[in-house]
Each structure stands twice: as structure tokens, then as C-alpha cells.
Amino acid sequence: MKKIKILFLFVCLSTFLSACGDDNDTSVPVAVKTVLMYLVGDNNISGQIYNNIESVERGLSEVTSPGTFVIYWDGGSRKGEFPVPTLFKYEVDGKGSVSKREVIKTYSSQNSVSNEVVVNVLKDVKTYCPAERYSLIFGSHATGWLPVDDSKSRSFGDDSGAKINIPDLSKALAQSGIHFDYILFDACLMSQVEVAYELRNAADYLILSPAEVMSAGFPYFKMTKYLLSADNSEQSAINIAKDFIDYYKNEYNYSWGTIAVIKTNEISALADVTCSIMKQYQGNLVKFDNSKIDYFQAHYGYGRSPLDHSTYDFRAFIRELTDGNIPSDFEGQLDRVVVYKDYVDDDKLVDIDSDIYSGIGCYIPDTRYLKWNAFFRTLQWHSAAGWDEVGR
Template identity: 80%
Template sequence: MKKIKILFLFVCLSTFLSACGDDNDASVPVAVKTVLMYLVGDNNISDHIYNSIASVERGLGEVTSPGTFVIYWDGGSRKGEFPVPTLFKYEVDGKGSVSKREVIKTYSSQNSVSNEVVINVLKDVETYCPAERYSLIFGSHATGWLPVDDSKSRSFGDDSGAKINIPDLSKALAQSGIHFDYILFDACLMSQVEVAYELRNAADYLILSPAEIWDKGFPYFKMVKYLLATDNTKQNAINIAKDFVDFYENECTERIPWATIAVIKTDEMQALASITRLIMGQYQDNLAKFDSNKINYFQTHYGYGRSPFNYSTYDFRAFVRELTSNNIPSAFEEQLSKVVVFKDYVDDAGFVNIDPEVYSGIGCYIPYKSFSKWNAYFKNLQWYLAAGWDEADW
């Protein structure tokens, strides 16, 4: 009887261990790289944002490294194909083979620019498409650092009128627990020191436009091979930016050539803030130069925002040049080049008067007494304290 009991226990234990092995075999494989494209298209550019999906599909066959490309779509104009917000993916083997679109999860109607939804989607991606490395693309309306309000000021996103402030988006990314190789914003006015400083801990690199972006967005069919690549994050980010400018300069014939872009190395942002604070302290008296005439001049010559976002962002290097009486410290120039590792533009359309001698690829806000609402919100941004605006007399 004792031998029978021992044999019975052994059989049970063997069955249990076998079952555990089956569970492990059925687990989701870990990819080398997963890219999430997060598209918030329930707005007046829904059709244009939707076209990004076809552009991605067109380029996946050119990818030379295996990985997973995931798309989250929430758009009002495609209710037939996507009646609710949907998360779907494509698997590529890096040799030209691309899987069919596979729906991972559908969601009930939700605010896709709320902290909770952003976090939940990112965690779903981590669960269903685990990877050694992640990158992120946001596509929607945007107005950079500006506060969300009832007008056209969006900060980031427009989900049937819902928007999210950049500090809140930064918190959601932090709470997801994922650190990204890069974050690309297919959205207007995002290359600003205030935005980059808020997002400095979320990714190694940011790919951003300081001015507006045409409704055709980024040429993903050209860029996907770099989006999923894992060999050199910095160079791949630069290649993405180069493809963006090249597309509008040489290929997008239905539009007058227009594009601005920058690649930001986030771990250099703290040092840039420190140098800026020193300059602000040294040249604080020169802030008085920025009277109404000077502000108007800056908007005309260096302003990235157009109506209704006039006076919201100007070229950062132009500001420091004026602040220092055309005597930019070499330490600032050196650090700025470490932050903005690539910048370019094509400006045949003339939407923004870019000065090629001063163009830095990144913008900044200059507080002025007339902009009381913006000034009040500006004080809530991390850049306000880090760059020394709290010590300034304005």
C-alpha cells in the first residue's frame, strides 16, 4: 500500500510539472523590438491619420530585422472597419515576410488621451507583444507645451475634443514602466525645450517637428525599416528624420516643399537646462529687451507657431542669441549640439520664416505680460524652474 501511494504521488507530480511546461511553451514569445503607433484620429484629420496605416503596411516588407509593429487606432471616420478603438499588429521576420493584420484587442468607446487609457494600452502592448526593446509613435493634432483649453490649443491629441497636457502624458508614460528607444510625434509644434524636458526620462531620443506638419504626416513606407531596426538607435532616428525632409523636398509633388524636424537626445536635456539657467542669471537685465516690439519681431522672424498659436514658441537659439546680445556662450552652443543631434528643414512654402544662420530645430516660449493665461500655466512646467525663469523679472 505504501508503494502504491508513493507511485501515485510521483504520477501527480509528473503531471503537474508537465502542465507547467505546457504553459511555458504557450507563452507569448519575446520579440527583439516592438513599435507601437498610437493614432488618435477622432477629429477633423481622421482620414489623413488613417492613411498612415497603409503607409506602414507598404513599408513592412522592406524591414531587415525581425520585430512586431503594433497600431492602436481610435478614429471617428472609419466606423465600418474599426467600430471601436482597436489594437492590432503585424509580425515581420526581417526577410520580407509580413503577417496579415491580427487584431489583438478591442476596447469600448474611451478617451484615448486620458492617462488611464494611455497606460492601459501600453500595458496591453507589453503583455501581448513583449519585446526586449520598445519604440513609440504618437499621431494626432498637437500644439506643443501649450495648455489644454476650450479653443484650438490641444497640447497633444484630439479625441472628439478631449486633449492631454504634456506633463500628464509624461506621467502616463512613466507609469507604464516602459522606456522607449525613441518617441516620434507625428504632430505639430512638438520640438520645444519645454516638451523635450518633460519627456526626457521617457525615451533615449525624441523625433519632433518645431513647426507644423503637413496633413500627409511622415512617409512611413520609407521609414519602417528604420523604425524597427535595433542596430544603432541614434543613426536610425536620424535616418527617420532625413527621410521625412527628403520626402517633402523631393517626392511630395502635390505640396509646396515644407518640413521641419529635429532629433533630440534626452539625456543631454538636464545639462542644457543648467547652462540656460546660468545664462538667464547672467543676462537677466536683457530680458527687458523683449518688449512688445521685440516680441512681434521674434514672431515674424523666428516664431514657429501660426495663428492662433502666434507667440507660443520661437527658435531657442535665436532667443539665447538675443538674450546674450549676440554673444552666445560656446558652452551653450556645444551643449545644444549634444541635445539636437540632427536638424533640417525645407521651407519653400514660407509658412515660417526660418533663419538658416540661427535655426536650432527646437523652440521655446518667451513669457510676455500680455499672455497671462499662458504665463500662469508655464510656471507649472519643469523647464520653468530648471532653466531659471523663476528667477527672472518678467
């Protein structure tokens, strides 16, 4: 009888503990892939940015692998639908089934390009939509490496005038604790060596445009199947970039676009090669006076007024610096960094030289832009590429 009582108590205790475990089991299933689209739309292109949500919804049914697509929306043109910044998601099974939009969290009015908010939203995604792998899309205004100021120099974002410098954005990404398969910038002037070097530890690949991006943005209805793919990250990134070019070449009513896919773990080696070239050809830097830089702006500049003189084709700069003899080790390493590049410029916004186009830009210090020069010296690329050693 004593043994029976002990056995009975053991069974009861086991049942009790099991029940407690069930009641407190709040774990969220881990998806294979979660993509976050972070849209900062409280600005003059709010309507166009919002259209990307519908474009994603069109593309989700074409996804062939299961996953979670999350969107953070902070925009001024849809106060009825989204009165406050909102995080919502769609679940896809990879067989054509897509869940209805599900709101994950709403936020009080906030600066969506502050370091704190970016970190908090990314951590919320990690908590509510855990996954084996993550990717990230940023959509807003941008001006690349340039410092935030009161003019149109935004670096990244425009949330009712608020912006974030690229080094601060890089810190926020690091603080989130997430490493991304890729980061796509649906924003202007982001394919620059200065930007890529700052973000080299945040993702395996960067998908960016060296020049302006049309306000229509990327064709998500075509690309979403690649955005959520958990297979070959490099090929998925290249497929995304190819769809971008195909759209602006064949479907959109304005034939303009530039794109590049950057492999981040190769960019440190590119900085080393560049530093060696800078030292070897230091004497040639005197050629880059105002007249030469103006020539570069006209022929290889990616930025238009008031952002002209902020970024030029990187390969064109190295060609000029080396008297037309681009070292083979530079060419080889540039090819390892920029694994895909293309453009369409039937309707020219800037001049693209097909013989030199590298898909990535760079800054050349200019005596007429003292504030830009001062900020350029704070970027990691400045010292990594040897600019500090040549005194510019």
C-alpha cells in the same frame, strides 16, 4: 517491488506536473523590438491619419530585423472597419515575411488622450507584445507645450475635442513602466525645450518638428525599416528624420517640413547652461517687450495664428539675450541635445533663418498672454532654466 512502485509513482507525478505546466503556459514570446503607433484620429484629419496605417503596411516588407508593429486606432472616419478603438499588430521576420493584421484587443468608446487610457493601452502592449525594446509613435493634432483649452490649443491630441497636457502625458508614460528607444510625434509644434524637458525620462530620443507638420504626416513606407531596427538607436532616429526631409523635399507635392532629433539625457545639462545665462544676462530680458517679441514672431516664430507667439527658435532667443555673443558652452551643449536637425521651406509656412535654425523652440513670456504665462510657470523647464529666478 517496493522500489519499483516508488519509481512508478515518481514517473507519474513528474508527467502530471509537466502536463500541468504545459496547460497553463500562456507566456508570449518576447520580441526583440515592439513599436506602438498610437493614432488619435477622431478629428478633422482622421482620413489622413488613417492613411498612415497603409503606409506602414507598405513598409513592413522592407524591415530587415524581426519585430512586432502594433497600432492603436481611435478614429471617426472608419467606423465600418473599426467601430470601436482597436489594438492590432503585425509580426515581421526581417526577411520580407509579414503576418496578416491580427486584432489584439478592442475597447469600448473611450477618451484616447486621457491619462488612464494611455496607461492601459501601453500596459496592454507590454502584456500582449512583450519585447526587449520598445519605441512609440504618437499621431494626432498638437500644439506643443501650450495648455489645453477650448480653442485650438491642444497640447497633444484631439479625440472629439479631448486633449492632454504634456505633463500629464509624461506621467502616463512613466506609469506604463516602459522606457522607449525613441518617441516620434507625428504632430505639429512638438520640438520645444519645454516639451523635451517634460519627456526627458520617457525615451532616449525624441523625433519632433518645431513647426507644423503636413497632414500627410511622416513617410512610413520609407521609414518603417528604421522604426523597427534594434540596432544603433541614435542612427535609426536620424535616418527616420532624414527620410522625412527627403520625402518633403523630393516626393511630396508641397515642399515644407522641419525636423529635429533630441537626445534626452543631455537636456538637463542644457537647462543648467541656460539657467546660468539667464542669471548673467537678466538685465537684457527687458529688451523682450511687445515690439521685440512681435519681431521674433515674424522672424523666428514657429507657430501661426492662433498659435503665434507661443514658440520661437531657441538659439535665436539666446543670441538676442546675450547681445549676439552666444556662449560656446551653450552652443556645444545644444549640439549634444539636438543631434540632428534639418528643414525644407520652398513653400514657406513660417520664416526659417538658416543661420540660426536650431531645430527646437522655446517660449518667451509675454504680458499679452496671461493664461499661457501662468501655465508656463507650472512646467519643469520654467524653474530648471532659471525663469523663476528672473521673475518671469
